């Protein structure tokens with residue numbers, strides 16, 4: 127397998143709005159990030175991904191960009207950004223920027239022009255269609271509720287927006303759009319950035335004709351994903367982007383790809399394909415959703431998780447590359463979702479980290495994860511700020527007749543604001559995030575859970591992450607070893623081996639709050655030499671064929 131720096135990296139994701147505020151406006155900023163670089167360096171990560179920092183009216187917190195080559199006012203200036211990049215590079219940290227080019231903001235100059243008239247030179251930068259039978263051009267639903275089309279009176283046509291109506295989809299069929307995007311990417315790369323995370327990049331090619339989606343239940347609007355997810359020209363576009371831009375730089379690229387299957391990922395990330403380095407799959411974070419989507423809560427079955435993760439580990443070994451994550455700015459906090467954020471918060475956060483960081487792929491740590499931050503429960507819907515939550519609540523409760531309590535419960539479990547509360551730096555007011563009023567209320571548990579305390583405590587989640595990251599740097603097997611699942615039907619234990627050049631790792635994790643017995647199946651030949659890391663005290667013994675695991679226990683043995 128080809129060795130590269132991005133396979134050996136650990137990425138830290140920053141959601142700048144909630145990271146660290148230095149000017150007291152309650153919103154995180156670039157100077158706030160620069161201020162914390164030593165903290166990140168100490169943690170040991172070597173790549174930082176910034177969620178969007180570009181000019182934006184913030185309908186979707188920066189994922190609606192009105193100028194791709196300037197910085198959002200609340201976050202600072204281009205000089206602040208340049209200083210941040212220089213300070214990062216000085217510390218050997220690489221920077222990857224968010225690339226949001228499935229759509230722009232409706233306040234982007236291209237869209238402002240596009241809207242003016244049907245013969246405006248920018249008209250075809252977006253996807254405009256006349257209505258059909260007095261209604262929208264098709265029945266697709268926006269990811270943020272309601273139709274994916276917005277009517278515009280001026281020209282009596284609709285434009286497509288797969289997300290909010292302030293996020294019109296760019297028309298990738300238009301070669302001029304593609305060239306604009308490539309030029310913009312080169313402009314950032316020439317400033318010295320080290321790669322891109324690409325927002326819903328597998329949505330950019332739509333099926334021509336934009337057909338109605340099948341609608342057996344007669345709903346008002348339906349997903350429509352089959353007509354734009356991994357669409358007909360997607361590989362052509364990504365290959366072109368690679369040829370025109372990416373291949374000229376030594377960069378890390380990761381495509382956010384809802385609806386990508388492992389077979390798709392082989393094509394997106396295969397070494398000889400010249401598209402991307404890796405993708406974010408959604409399959410493992412969809413396992414606790416019912417048939418009606420993310421708000422349709424369903425308990426996670428560990429066996430399903432094992433089956434899914436194994437499919438990706440096996441499917442991309444020597445055939446592509448995995449990215450590894452359990453949470454980000456769109457997902458609830460992992461310790462609340464897959465662990466136990468009360469009695470076993472520390473143990474389960476460490477267990478989940480062990481499970482993830484010992485897999486093959488590039489791990490992503492989302493801000494606050496390294497100190498075991500948890501989900502939030504706001505009493506009132508008015509305290510939430512996320513457009514996805516607010517639109518969904520309006521549709522279901524205010525305009526529909528769903529039960530308020532039931533919908534609030536789904537927000538507590540799945541809402542994106544769970545991950546967006548400000549980072550808890552210390553136990554001072556607003557957790558040291560801001561001296562002003564935070565844009566989103568700080569989680570009240572900050573006196574207990576904060577970075578200052580975690581850094582000082584040798585048994586903290588933070589110091590455990592530090593060790594996991596250090597181990598990855600020192601053991602090639604963690605990066606390159608082959609993965610094999612064991613005990614595939616066990617309902618509480620997730621265990622697997624990694625093998626590389628005659629060496630082996632045995633990873634054992636208990637996903638439950640009970641003691642459980644681990645019996646190593648006889649077919650797994652393993653001679654333990656040492657415990658590499660564990661989240662409880664372990665007396666080393668060479669015999670690991672039969673063990674009792676404590677609640678959320680995690681152990682990694684090295685041997686052969």
Ligand code: NOJ
Nearest residue numbers: 186189226289325326456
């Ligand atoms: C995925 C981003 O991660 C999410 O935050 C955003 O709302 C949508 N794409 C639309 O850009």
